[in-house]
Amino acid sequence: MRLTSQRMTIIDVVFSTEEHFTADQLLEWSKAKDSSISRATVYRTLPLLTESGLVHEMDFGKDYKYYDPNYAEHPNHHHIICEDCDRIVEFESKKIEKIEDEITQKLGFELRSQNLRITANCESFKKHGSCKQKSSLK
Amino acid sequence: MRLTSQRMTIIDVVFSTEEHFTADQLLEWSKAKDSSISRATVYRTLPLLTESGLVHEMDFGKDYKYYDPNYAEHPNHHHIICEDCDRIVEFESKKIEKIEDEITQKLGFELRSQNLRITANCESFKKHGSCKQKSSLK
């Protein structure tokens, strides 16, 4: 396992954001620091990050995968996403964790990880019928 | 909106299973009933089913989408998937529903839908270190 300059740059970028990002966006951010970094290297580095648990692969119902860098600090957090503007809010709930554990055991399983996504309308949508700034994250 | 024989066959197939399926599997099942049905028609029919709410598009952390035909009967169910054999078990929990509602409102959102996926090890895995029959679903 070699600590190449490309890997260092990519890891640096990942740890300097709390936003959820896509592979494409990670490539762009990384290229901004070191323009020689290739798409292939980003795609080869991402599994290293997800397998180590530093980053989680997320599905928000889009065609591309999102990556969440906040699992190291908050290993059991959940997500609310506005179905209109894609705004994402994270939250934690000990109560939900407890129920998940109970049910998983009762059904004969051993819990490894959980993923709760709530699709909702945000405050701005409720007030104005649509959200001011659409997220441009891609 | 025309009721073509292809659509009838596809809908028929969807309603005769409680299993989660992929687009590819739906094509195979449909072709078994009418070999002329094309991949394109399956892919053009799926959005009709998901938009009507009869079927939900699901992500189980695989590279392809799954479709769940059980939402008509159980609109708020959750999923446990064995990380080894991909066995899927569904369950419902009024407690979780209630907490989800409370938190969503407290954060200023209005809940539209929810999606809880628990990744776990099944009993067979716990006993034998691996699961007997890997699911061949693709």
Added chain:
DNA sequence: ATTAATGCAAACATTTTGCAGTCTC
């Protein structure tokens, strides 16, 4: 008869991979 829906094949978007060259250890 109109025109929505189909099958085919080509196009697409995202991700993966083979290979020759490069850089870490």
Added chain:
DNA sequence: GAGACTGCAAAATGTTTGCATTAAT
């Protein structure tokens, strides 16, 4: 210096689409 890692371009995968033809209304 060995071989893990890289960039490039080609391939693979899952899904979508243009177009000429078919078939539901």
